[in-house]
Amino acid sequence: MKVSPIKIALRLAAPLAAAIFAIIVSSIAVLATKKSPVQAFSTMWEFGTQAGSLMEVVNTATPYYIAAIAIAVTFRAGLFNIGVEGQLRLGALFSCYLGAMFVLPPVLHVLAVFIVAMVFGGLWASIAAYLKVRRGVNEVISTIMLNSLAGGLSAYLLSKRFAVVEEGSNNLQTKELPASAHVPDLMPLLRTIGIQDQPGGGVYGMFFVAVALGLIFWFVINRTRFGFELRATGLNPLAARFSGVNSKTMTVSALVISGAIAGLSGLPEVLGQTHSYNLGFRAGIGFTAIAVALLGRNSAGGMAVSALLFGFLEVSSRALELIDIAPETYVIMQGSILLSSVIAYEVVRRFELTLQSKELAKVVAI
Amino acid sequence: MKILRYATMLIFVLASIRVLTGVSNLTSAGTASAALLLSIPIVLAALGGLFSERAGVVNIGLEGMMIMGAWAGGFIGAKHGPWLGLMAALIFGSVGALVHAVATVGFGVDHVVSGVAINIIAAGLARYLSTILYQGGSWPGPSQSPDVDAISLNGLPVLSGGHYFGWKSPDLLGSLAQNNWFFISDFASVLRGLTGDLSYVTMVAIAFVPLAFFILWRTTFGLRLRSAGEAPIAAESLGVNVYAMKYAGVLISGGLAGLGGGFLAIVAANHYQENQVSGRGYIGLAALIFGNYRPGGLLAGAGLFGFADALQLRDSSAIRALILFVVLILIFTAFKGFKSGNQIKALVSLVSAAFSLWIFFTVEELPGQLVTMTPYIATILVMALASQRLRMPAADGVPYRRGGMR
Numbered sequence: 001m002k003v004s005p006i007k008i009a010l011r012l013a014a015p016l017a018a019a020i021f022a023i024i025v026s027s028i029a030v031l032a033t034k035k036s037p038v039q040a041f042s043t044m045w046e047f048g049t050q051a052g053s054l055m056e057v058v059n060t061a062t063p064y065y066i067a068a069i070a071i072a073v074t075f076r077a078g079l080f081n082i083g084v085e086g087q088l089r090l091g092a093l094f095s096c097y098l099g100a101m102f103v104l105p106p107v108l109h110v111l112a113v114f115i116v117a118m119v120f121g122g123l124w125a126s127i128a129a130y131l132k133v134r135r136g137v138n139e140v141i142s143t144i145m146l147n148s149l150a151g152g153l154s155a156y157l158l159s160k161r162f163a164v165v166e167e168g169s170n171n172l173q174t175k176e177l178p179a180s181a182h183v184p185d186l187m188p189l190l191r192t193i194g195i196q197d198q199p200g201g202g203v204y205g206m207f208f209v210a211v212a213l214g215l216i217f218w219f220v221i222n223r224t225r226f227g228f229e230l231r232a233t234g235l236n237p238l239a240a241r242f243s244g245v246n247s248k249t250m251t252v253s254a255l256v257i258s259g260a261i262a263g264l265s266g267l268p269e270v271l272g273q274t275h276s277y278n279l280g281f282r283a284g285i286g287f288t289a290i291a292v293a294l295l296g297r298n299s300a301g302g303m304a305v306s307a308l309l310f311g312f313l314e315v316s317s318r319a320l321e322l323i324d325i326a327p328e329t330y331v332i333m334q335g336s337i338l339l340s341s342v343i344a345y346e347v348v349r350r351f352e353l354t355l356q357s358k359e360l361a362k363v364v365a366i
Numbered sequence: 367m368k369i370l371r372y373a374t375m376l377i378f379v380l381a382s383i384r385v386l387t388g389v390s391n392l393t394s395a396g397t398a399s400a401a402l403l404l405s406i407p408i409v410l411a412a413l414g415g416l417f418s419e420r421a422g423v424v425n426i427g428l429e430g431m432m433i434m435g436a437w438a439g440g441f442i443g444a445k446h447g448p449w450l451g452l453m454a455a456l457i458f459g460s461v462g463a464l465v466h467a468v469a470t471v472g473f474g475v476d477h478v479v480s481g482v483a484i485n486i487i488a489a490g491l492a493r494y495l496s497t498i499l500y501q502g503g504s505w506p507g508p509s510q511s512p513d514v515d516a517i518s519l520n521g522l523p524v525l526s527g528g529h530y531f532g533w534k535s536p537d538l539l540g541s542l543a544q545n546n547w548f549f550i551s552d553f554a555s556v557l558r559g560l561t562g563d564l565s566y567v568t569m570v571a572i573a574f575v576p577l578a579f580f581i582l583w584r585t586t587f588g589l590r591l592r593s594a595g596e597a598p599i600a601a602e603s604l605g606v607n608v609y610a611m612k613y614a615g616v617l618i619s620g621g622l623a624g625l626g627g628g629f630l631a632i633v634a635a636n637h638y639q640e641n642q643v644s645g646r647g648y649i650g651l652a653a654l655i656f657g658n659y660r661p662g663g664l665l666a667g668a669g670l671f672g673f674a675d676a677l678q679l680r681d682s683s684a685i686r687a688l689i690l691f692v693v694l695i696l697i698f699t700a701f702k703g704f705k706s707g708n709q710i711k712a713l714v715s716l717v718s719a720a721f722s723l724w725i726f727f728t729v730e731e732l733p734g735q736l737v738t739m740t741p742y743i744a745t746i747l748v749m750a751l752a753s754q755r756l757r758m759p760a761a762d763g764v765p766y767r768r769g770g771m772r
Binding site: 029032033080082131135136137138140141142144145146147148149152153155156159160287288290291294326328329331332334335336338339342343346347350 | 426465469473474475478479480482483484486487489490491493494497498645648651652655733735736738739742743745746749750751756
């Protein structure tokens with residue numbers, strides 16, 4: 001493919017336009033409360049770039065990234081799994097409950113917990129896959145309903161079946177995972193490359209899992225036959241079917257793989273910090289991850305950047321409280337970035353198409 | 367009158383189950399009235415979906431538009447009274463819809479992507495605005511609005527004890543319902559629940575269903591709007607302004623969804639509360655799909671959800687009785703399977719029926735967390751049973767460019 005300066009400029013134009021639009025919108029939001037946007041942004045930047053905050057950014061971004069990969073698998077196949085929230089909740093719950101029942105050598109135990117999470121996430125998603133393939137139920141609707149069901153089911157299982165009673169605490173939680181199932185913090189590793197300890201700092205070991213998943217995702221989607229068929233189904237289902245791709249198999253495998261990956265995305269905090277599933281399990285990862293996947297355009301690199309961006313906004317906005325601005329401003333920033341970038345990419349795509357057809361017209365005219 | 371026949375059958379079956387199990391709430395006026403109250407927001411959302419999808423724009427953003435409506439209804443309703451609150455809900459919903467329309471129709475962004483973006487933004491915006499407004503507020507917390515004045519209730523004259531110009535009418539259905547005659551009293555009490563002590567907003571919302579049918583299927587505007595969802599290129603060639611039709615459909619959609627949100631905040635509750643909408647926009651969409659993109663069908667879908675929701679809220683033992691209902695449906699499908707020669711399907715249905723019956727007899731009481739799942743299970747089951755005979759508008763969800771450019 002020919003690389004022209006116009007094309008490169010276009011590639012850069014979309015994110016740039018989106019960023020400018022988002023900055024304008026969030027400035028208006030800050031101005032509406034009679035505060036200075038410049039002060040708000042500089043406070044966020046100052047706080048967010050401290051070493052301790054950056055570690056937290058990475059910790060926040062890790063589950064977003066894994067969940068976004070899960071969603072991207074279905075997006076690439078022309079499907080949409082909104083059910084990541086439910087799948088990761090059940091994956092985390094069952095991996096804590098079953099993982100605490102046995103003791104294995106350190107690495108093996110963690111792997112076993114991963115498998116449990118993937119199996120339950122995948123099983124939950126397979127309900128939607130069955131309904132889609134056999135009963136023709138739109139997966140968007142069924143996965144949303146399954147989210148509500150997962151919420152009810154996990155609340156029931158935790159309170160009535162899985163919880164252990166701790167004395168002097170009314171927080172329901174599963175039995176604590178044995179040390180062999182803990183994923184160690186990356187701090188000792190970071191110290192060897194000269195990074196100082198930070199108050200409250202630490203980076204979840206699952207960070208490496210997220211990176212590995214990103215690489216696997218990139219490789220499978222772009223360099224294997226399965227990935228090609230998946231993309232073909234997403235881009236042109238009819239053409240894919242006529243070239244011999246079984247669309248039902250593709251639907252089922254995309255949804256089940258997505259569910260399995262989603263199951264993993266609930267684990268970074270559980271295996272790295274709390275070591276049990278409790279009532280305070282972080283909610284909303286699966287929904288924010290949709291935005292991360294959309295913003296990152298379902299590519300491994302793009303989603304990594306957008307996961308880190310979302311994590312950065314979330315963590316750094318906490319400092320806004322110090323200058324008396326609602327920290328919830330970050331939600332406005334995330335939302336406006338998402339919407340404006342989605343539109344900007346579409347405009348650029350259109351513009352490129354027009355350019356192409358003009359070039360084509362020139363060639364044909366001669 | 368197919369609907370009337372189905373309704374009679376349904377009440378007859380429920381009445382039988384009531385007699386068998388002694389769960390009086392299955393057909394009580396209270397359950398019927400709660401079911402109606404819980405159905406209305408879903409009906410409004412589904413009607414919104416109807417206008418948008420008939421114009422060819424998939425609207426997953428209904429959820430977000432409802433959130434904006436609920437927020438506006440709560441906060442503006444608390445300040446300026448419930449009626450202005452409902453107006454504000456309608457306007458806020460339309461503003462959300464305008465964003466969706468600009469993104470999908472104007473820029474050709476994927477409909478699902480834009481809808482999801484709107485849901486995320488609306489939830490964030492509502493939270494942000496509530497937090498800001500709470501600073502120095504006197505109400506309980508930053509996640510809710512101050513209380514809104516109630517809108518008064520009324521019922522049908524003579525039948526359900528309405529009051530008109532100072533005249534208190536008799537309550538025929540109410541007195542019939544007290545008699546405890548099998549089926550007749552059940553029928554009367556369900557009707558009493560559906561027609562008595564209604565909010566005026568409920569009456570208006572119900573009137574929207576036939577109105578939507580009239581607009582979409584009996585007016586020129588409706589024909590043009592539907593043509594934009596079925597065959598936009600053909601419509602354009604006949605002089606229909608497809609863009610305008612799509613904008614109109616999406617804007618009406620947002621107004622109705624916003625009104626549904628406002629209903630939640632003002633009529634179903636008396637203030638806005640974070641997570642008040644909790645998926646009702648999506649359920650409205652499911653009701654619309656279940657109803658095969660038609661007003662009557664979506665009413666049935668929303669009613670089913672409202673009934674399941676009302677039962678689980680009022681009486682958790684009624685859910686156990688509902689298992690008998692499932693058994694009956696399964697036996698019915700088994701019978702149909704045997705008749706049409708599909709032995710495997712029939713056997714599977716029979717086995718599931720036996721299994722459900724076993725659950726009914728062994729489980730004394732369902733735990734609360736599982737009972738709350740009833741409406742969602744009902745939605746999934748109904749979708750699984752109904753999805754195969756559905757037809758959505760032919761060009762639904764396809765981005766349209768004038769002149770066929772992509």
